[in-house]
Amino acid sequence: VEEYKDFASRKSDLERTELQKDKTGVFTGCYAKNPANGDAIPIWVADYVLASYGTGAIMAVPAHDTRDNEFALKYNIPIKWVVKNEANSSDDAKQVYPGLGIIENSSSSETGLDINQLSSKEAGLKVIEWAERTGNGKKKVNY
Numbered sequence: 001v002e003e004y005k006d007f008a009s010r011k012s013d014l015e016r017t018e019l020q021k022d023k024t025g026v027f028t029g030c031y032a033k034n035p036a037n038g039d040a041i042p043i044w045v046a047d048y049v050l051a052s053y054g055t056g057a058i059m060a061v062p063a064h065d066t067r068d069n070e071f072a073l074k075y076n077i078p079i080k081w082v083v084k085n086e087a088n089s090s091d092d093a094k095q096v097y098p099g100l101g102i103i104e105n106s107s108s109s110e111t112g113l114d115i116n117q118l119s120s121k122e123a124g125l126k127v128i129e130w131a132e133r134t135g136n137g138k139k140k141v142n143y
Contacts, residue, residue, distance in 0.1 A: 001028050001045055008047040023048045023071045035136040036127065037108040046071060062096075069096045082106050083120055 004026040025046030032041045041059070048067055049058060062072035063081040072079050081094065083101045100120040107114035113130045115123035131137030 001026055004045055008045070011047060021048075023067065023074065025071060025075065027075075035134070036111055036113050036130070037106075038110055042077065044071075044075070044077075064096065064098050066096050066098070080105055 004024075008024070023046060025044045025048075028043045028045060030043045032043055033039070034041055044060075048071065060068040060071065062068040062077065062079045064083055069079070071077070081097075082103060082105050083097060083099070084104050085097045085099060085101045103115045103118050103120060103123040105116070106123070107116045111130075111134070113127070115126050118126065128137070128139045132139065
């Protein structure tokens, strides 16, 4: 991981975000626990993720972001689809979909969070309420 960090740090932001480039990364050997469902999420260091994006670590969403999808496919990282495009045909069901839709594969009896079959917007509000109620997060607006 240290060798990879040194390698990636020599690239410019432009080189790291170029859409056509080959994304590289290395698995840290560690996992984070998703508090919403208890799943173990593998932690990777990757060159296409910019330090200036957000406030720290990010969670990739390979089913719903093209760059994350390319990375996950390259490294055989499992992909979980959670937003269904209502207009999708069955042939498009496993294509990258970055838009709004209906939530699926997103319930956990263990944590008490069930947002399946809700619209993306409604589910987002319910997740914020759940995160605040359980101490797993707070609503915050960034500009």
